[in-house]
Amino acid sequence: MKDEKKRGRPRAFDAKATLAKARDVFWDRGFAAASLDNLSAATNLNRPSLYGAFGDKEDLYLDTLEGYRQDGMDALALALDPSLPLRDNLARVYEGALAVYLHGETAARGCLLIGTATVEAVERERVREVLGRSLSDFDGEIEKRIRLAVESGELSESADPQMLARLASAVMHSLAVRARAGDSRETLEAIARSGVELICGSARS
Amino acid sequence: MKDEKKRGRPRAFDAKATLAKARDVFWDRGFAAASLDNLSAATNLNRPSLYGAFGDKEDLYLDTLEGYRQDGMDALALALDPSLPLRDNLARVYEGALAVYLHGETAARGCLLIGTATVEAVERERVREVLGRSLSDFDGEIEKRIRLAVESGELSESADPQMLARLASAVMHSLAVRARAGDSRETLEAIARSGVELICGSARS
DNA sequence: AGAATTTAATGCGAAGTGGTACAAAATATG
DNA sequence: CATATTTTGTACCACTTCGCATTAAATTCT
Numbered sequence: 001m002k003d004e005k006k007r008g009r010p011r012a013f014d015a016k017a018t019l020a021k022a023r024d025v026f027w028d029r030g031f032a033a034a035s036l037d038n039l040s041a042a043t044n045l046n047r048p049s050l051y052g053a054f055g056d057k058e059d060l061y062l063d064t065l066e067g068y069r070q071d072g073m074d075a076l077a078l079a080l081d082p083s084l085p086l087r088d089n090l091a092r093v094y095e096g097a098l099a100v101y102l103h104g105e106t107a108a109r110g111c112l113l114i115g116t117a118t119v120e121a122v123e124r125e126r127v128r129e130v131l132g133r134s135l136s137d138f139d140g141e142i143e144k145r146i147r148l149a150v151e152s153g154e155l156s157e158s159a160d161p162q163m164l165a166r167l168a169s170a171v172m173h174s175l176a177v178r179a180r181a182g183d184s185r186e187t188l189e190a191i192a193r194s195g196v197e198l199i200c201g202s203a204r205s
Numbered sequence: 206m207k208d209e210k211k212r213g214r215p216r217a218f219d220a221k222a223t224l225a226k227a228r229d230v231f232w233d234r235g236f237a238a239a240s241l242d243n244l245s246a247a248t249n250l251n252r253p254s255l256y257g258a259f260g261d262k263e264d265l266y267l268d269t270l271e272g273y274r275q276d277g278m279d280a281l282a283l284a285l286d287p288s289l290p291l292r293d294n295l296a297r298v299y300e301g302a303l304a305v306y307l308h309g310e311t312a313a314r315g316c317l318l319i320g321t322a323t324v325e326a327v328e329r330e331r332v333r334e335v336l337g338r339s340l341s342d343f344d345g346e347i348e349k350r351i352r353l354a355v356e357s358g359e360l361s362e363s364a365d366p367q368m369l370a371r372l373a374s375a376v377m378h379s380l381a382v383r384a385r386a387g388d389s390r391e392t393l394e395a396i397a398r399s400g401v402e403l404i405c406g407s408a409r410s
Numbered sequence: 411a412g413a414a415t416t417t418a419a420t421g422c423g424a425a426g427t428g429g430t431a432c433a434a435a436a437t438a439t440g
Numbered sequence: 441c442a443t444a445t446t447t448t449g450t451a452c453c454a455c456t457t458c459g460c461a462t463t464a465a466a467t468t469c470t
Binding site for chain 3: 006007008009010012035036037047048051056057
């Protein structure tokens with residue numbers, strides 16, 4: 001399914017690597033301020049090639065968002081390994097997030113979705129859709145793990161998994177915003193720790 | 206101090222009202238996508254007048270952010286009236302925020318700072334500064350109120366006011382992002398309620 | 411009234427924008 | 441080898457961008 005030799009001239013670039021480079025441009029500058037020239041320079045593709053492969057700027061942006069979302073969900077599934085205590089799971093989720101959020105040139109980049117898609121969401125329906133879906137998928141995955149924690153007795157029966165999950169996500173959202181606002185790693189790690197504590201407050205392990 | 210008659214031709218516009226109109230443009234479109242033509246049309250000021258009164262686009266944007274920040278802090282101080290229980294205080298804070306966040310044309314606008322300044326914060330130091338200061342001032346104001354709640358016995362002695370305040374803010378940040386992502390008023394209100402519950406969980410009143 | 415000073419309005423200009431037309435190049439097929 | 445097909449690179453287009461230079465208007469000071 002991958003070696004179907006296509007007819008014409010073969011591509012001289014790897015689509016996935018190109019998307020990763022474009023994503024970095026969007027991550028630093030945001031969608032609106034990222035010009036096709038910026039993207040063209042970063043990907044080493046001239047504009048017509050970029051356009052031919054990914055469509056217009058919004059299409060390209062949506063592709064990078066979708067890839068980022070998928071990567072995030074994969075990492076989340078790994079961090080939520082149900083053989084570990086919920087407390088460890090959440091700590092791993094936040095730790096992984098901070099490793100991504102704090103990596104930046106001039107300043108920390110935070111989360112690509114929260115940092116750059118949130119602005120465009122109001123006037124671009126497709127962006128709003130991806131952002132909304134990303135957030136609720138994230139909530140849902142955590143909710144599943146919390147539901148398990150209630151069943152296993154890790155959390156009290158009276159806990160509301162959906163709401164606890166949304167609050168766990170809220171801490172993530174806050175980390176994403178605060179990273180971009182310039183907060184120190186120490187501050188962010190402290191917030192993550194209190195978040196874990198608050199959610200797992202009634203946990204026994 | 207207000208009727209010092211200045212020498213030349215008097216201004217034909219009110220600076221505060223103009224800033225409010227410019228703010229609405231930035232709120233919907235973000236800084237980068239808001240053109241001077243947009244701003245000029247919305248404020249009924251031609252570009253040179255805009256420029257003369259407020260400086261360049263970034264100066265104007267920073268002015269609107271600063272005004273928004275100030276309004277927010279004023280509203281926060283009112284909502285945190287210490288003669289009411291902390292639980293009511295937080296409920297009022299979130300209620301007031303949602304009233305602002307959910308007001309939009311095509312889609313909810315969320316928070317001006319979190320929704321539009323977060324993108325620009327990475328590459329514009331002055332924006333990052335305002336955003337960071339706004340977030341930490343907000344934290345600080347809530348922390349003061351929570352400290353009071355500990356002293357009055359409303360919260361347990363073991364509570365960490367700084368961390369609880371940061372978590373209370375985290376819920377706000379999440380509301381801001383989720384509003385722009387298209388979440389329903391019902392969902393947001395439910396999150397706000399759980400936020401209050403989580404923070405005041407050990408409260409007696 | 412006349413000079414000085416500030417604001418308003420028109421319009422320009424250099425640079426940058428997203429997107430595309432077109433021809434050259436590279437590959438598969440017949 | 442010739443043809444069809446796809447990608448690449450150059451150049452270009454119409455449009456928008458921000459900022460400013462310049463002139464006209466409105467007010468205060470002398």
